[in-house]
Amino acid sequence: MKLVQDQLAEERSTKSSLEARAIGVITSSGALATLLFALAALVTKAAGHELPDLARLVLGATLVAFMGAAVLAIIAARPETYQEVTIESLRAAATQEAMGAPAEKGESEIARVLVDIIAKARDENGNKARFLRRAVTLESVAAVLLALAVAIVLVQG
Template sequence: MVSSDPRAGGIFAAFIAEQLSEERSRKSSLETRGLALITSTSTLVTLLLAVATLATKFGKSSLPIASTVLMIVGLATFVMAGVAGVYCNSPQRYSEADPDDLMALLRRDYWTSDTVEAEINVTAAQRQILADARKENARKALFLLFGFASEIISIVTLGVAVAIILAS
């Protein structure tokens, strides 16, 4: 970020614009991981149901109570993981520049005004957009973390349930 302009404002503006770009990339990354969570959760729920079906087809008319409870817990936590993944991909209220405010910038007197004032106004707007995006992305990240933790719990409970079924 080397500039021939001796004023520092351009450096600050470029830094905030870069931070905003990185936060938008983070949003995209969180949404992609949310989709991966949904995909893996649905696959594992299918596996859970297959295990229950197979267990009953191999001569076990009823499953041990402990394995049944663990499978119910596993199913419930799979559902929570799926919901967390869906939340990560649901439309959220990310701030952006208001189109009406942008239309006002097309007035000739703005185009011929001082560039320092313009840099300050644009940078202030970008800073607000950045703050709102960080807040929403932090919320999505928490849901994603909760979703993956739920999926881990589900996998463990399903594994223990299968072990109990095989041991009985």
């Protein structure tokens, strides 16, 4: 029974960790997109200086990648309905008959319910992890594109 309870605690911890990391991706994508706009504004404000066409194209792709990363991270961080013990099953467990049943019977039933909860939590955590991996990948692509855009501006500027 301890193993089952530990696994449930681990899945709940994983959920919190995935959501916290997703919030980090949202924050960093927003900050880097802001820097992108600052760069574009700074370069175009220089007297008589225009952003090279290639830099504009790369900056546009960078913006799309940052937005994609943020959207995927928001999906990863969104609240999900995780399966929990229902009120009805708690009421059934609190009846006089259930309380008088042998401990072995009660523990096996409780373990079965917790395993069902763990299975659902693992599915949901797997979904969150997939969206988070995609978000991090897109954010990485966006960071490389941003560096490329800066290099283009420096070389052609």
